[in-house]
Amino acid sequence: MNNDEVANIHSASETEKKIHSAPEDYADDRDLDAEEKHSNGESHQLPELQRRLKSRHLQMIAMGGAIGTGLFIGTGTAISTAGPVGALIAYTFVGSIVYSVMTALGEVATYLPIPGAFATYANRIVDPSLGFAMGWIYWFSWASTFALELTATGLIIQFWDESIPMAAFIAIFWVVIIILNMFPVSCYGEIEFWLSSIKIVTVVGFMIFAICMNAGVGKEGYIGFRYWIHPGPFIPYLLENPRQDALAKFVGFWAILIKAGFSYQGTELVGIAAGETANPRKNVPSAIRKTFFRIVFFFIFTVFxxxxxxxxxxxxxxxxxxxxxxxxxxxxxxxxxxxxxxxxSIINAVLLTVVLSAANSNVYSGSRILVGLANEGFAPRIFAKTTKHGVPFASVGFTALFGLLGFLNVSNAGATVFNWLMQIAGLAGFITWASLNIIHLGFMRALKARGISRDTLPYKGTWQPFFSWYGLFFNVLIIITQGFTAFIPTFSVTDFFINYLSLILFAVLYIGHKIAFRTEFVKPIEANIDTGRCED
Structure with a gap:
């Protein structure tokens, strides 16, 4: 690296330091720069998401982001498929993968707390085509999940009165979620703070209730580990031949990994919110460090x-x-x-808050990913425009439009479509996690090429880089093998495409972009890890 390059890097660092250490002063300078550009005939609209999320907001987003219907309902399906011990092992195993992803994301997101983080990271550090494919499939997973959550609100209301038309509440909550997301991000943080508090209190209350019930309170009497003995710790799945009992139990365990992954989705929202968090160098690492305890306490303990x-x-x-x-x-x-x-009825009321929280997060995260895609040139520039309060109104509106797919479930014909959308969302989570592991490994190569020690990072992850390789290996393995049920007992073309549709979509996006734009992999020394860097 010659002296001119060093001087340029130093100049960029000083500029970024000014941005993050004195945001008010920089805002004035930015306005002057914009006026100067306008007077010169230049026009370039930058995303202006504002850092309005406080520490308590980020902590609750980190804790409550992944607590949704996957935990409150999906755990029951997991136990019925794999047995209590099989489900416990599956959730523990996937939890270790999620933790590897979060520690990897933590190092990158605290160093570069920028809007639309995921697609931008991939574009700058690894490969523009990866940023394009990863960003769009992650956005689509949240947009389609939004439709699913809206449908769930109608079903939850019908728990009390089945005569109430589901379509009415899908429409009502669709409008409510759009309105909420048009307020400044601090409003989103405040809503998530209180809704997540309700979810956390409910989970803790259930654990206390389960302990009392297990000890003999209630008509079941003392339970202990009775159900681990009969019907048993593991459940055979799909294979009915007694000689294949051990294999059938393993099949049950492997079959619920995608369900466990769906339950954990949302944990990575901390990386999305980093671009709108006040003092990210302090608050983001604090939220990331508590990930291990959240995984153990809220997921593994609940399944147990x-x-x-x-x-x-x-x-x-x-x-x-x-x-x-x-x-x-x-x-x-x-x-x-x-x-x-x-x-x-109490649980049903809590489920309503859970679904509304999830729907709110769906639109928030989807819209912020669109901001990142637009900022990198992967989406129309209008998606990067914001209101004066920092709300990306076009991104919010476009993401919310997919909520209208919820009306498909009013008819019986829509059930098949929704199974496909849910599968896309579930597998897209693993694709995103694998991509984040790849981004982190690329980030470490870039640091090494620059001669920057990991000891200087705002957050230093556990067991890295080995943990990222661990997460990448098993994420890819699950992505490839999760659709094996399409081959048992006989091959089903429909099930095969449902199970692998998300992977096929990702491959089409990646290869199509690679061919169309002839992108090259980013060399470590050329990776842009300066723009948006967090300084003391």
């Missing part, structure tokens, strides 16, 4: 307690009901087994 109070052969876990109201929740099934009849 559900497994000791609800037997895996309870028919309500695999009923043909809608699967999105309180009847399908293992929390409610446990309460009914204990003879507590008032709890189902």
């Amino acid at each position: 307690f559900v497994g000791i109070v609800v037997p895996s052969d309870d028919e309500r876990l695999t009923s043909d009901s809608s699967g999105a109201d309180a009847n399908a929740s293992p929390f409610v099934i446990a309460a009914r087994r204990a003879g507590v009849n008032a709890l189902p």
Whole structure:
């Protein structure tokens, strides 16, 4: 690196230091620069997301972002498929993968807390085509999940009165979520703070209830580990040959990994919110460091307690009901087994807050990803424009439009479409996590090429870089093998495409962009890790 290059890097660093150490002063300078450009006939609209999220907002987004229907309802399906111990191992295993991703993301996001983080990171550090494909499939997963959550709101309301038309509440909550996302990001943070608080209190309350129920409170009497003995710790799945009992139990364990992954999705929202967080150098590492304890406490402990109070052969876990109201929740099934009849309505009310929180986060995260895509030239420039309060109104509106797909579920024909959308969302999570591991490995190569020590990073992840290789290997393995059920007992073309549609879409986006724009992989020394860098 010659002296001119060093001088340029130093100049960029000083500029970024000015941006982050004195945002008010920089805002004035930016306005003057904009006026100067305008007077010279230049026009360039930059994303102006504002750092309005406080530390308590980020902490609750980190804690509550992944607590949704996957935890409140999906854990029951997992136990009925793999058994209590099989589900516990599966959630622990996927939790270790998520933790590897979060420590990797933590190092990059605290160093570069920028808007639309994921696509921008991939574009700058690894490969523009990866940024394009990763950003769009991650956006689509959140947009389609928004439609699913809106449908769930209608089903939850119908728990109290089945005569209420589902379409009415899909429309009502669609409008409500759009309005909420048009307020400044501090409003989103405040709403998530209180809704996440309700979710956390409910999970903790269920654990206390499960301990009491297991100890003998309720009509079941003392339970202990009765259900681990009968029906058993593991459940055979798909394979009915007694000689293949061990393999069938492993199949059950592997089959729920994608469900466990869907439950954990949202944990990475900290990386999205970093671009709008005040003092990210301090607040983002604090949120990332607590990821391990959140995974253990809210997910692994919940699966453990559900497994000791609800037997895996309870028919309500695999009923043909809608699967999105309180009847399908293992929390409610446990309460009914204990003879507590008032709890189902309480849980259903909590589920409503859970779904609204999830829908709110869907639009928020989807819109911010669009900002990043637009900023990198991967989407129309209008998606980067914001209101004076820092709200990307076009991105919010476009993401929210996909919520209208929720009306498909009003008819029976829409069920098939929604299964496809849900599968896209579930597998897209693993694709995103694998991409984040790749980004982190590229980030470490860039640091090494620049001669920058990891000891100087605002946040230094655990067991890196080995942890990123661990996460990358198993993320890719799950992505490739998660659709194996399409081959058992006989090959099903429909199931195959449902299971692999997300991967096919990602491949088409990546290869199509690579061919169209002939992009090259970013060399470590050329990776842009300066623009948006967080300084003391």
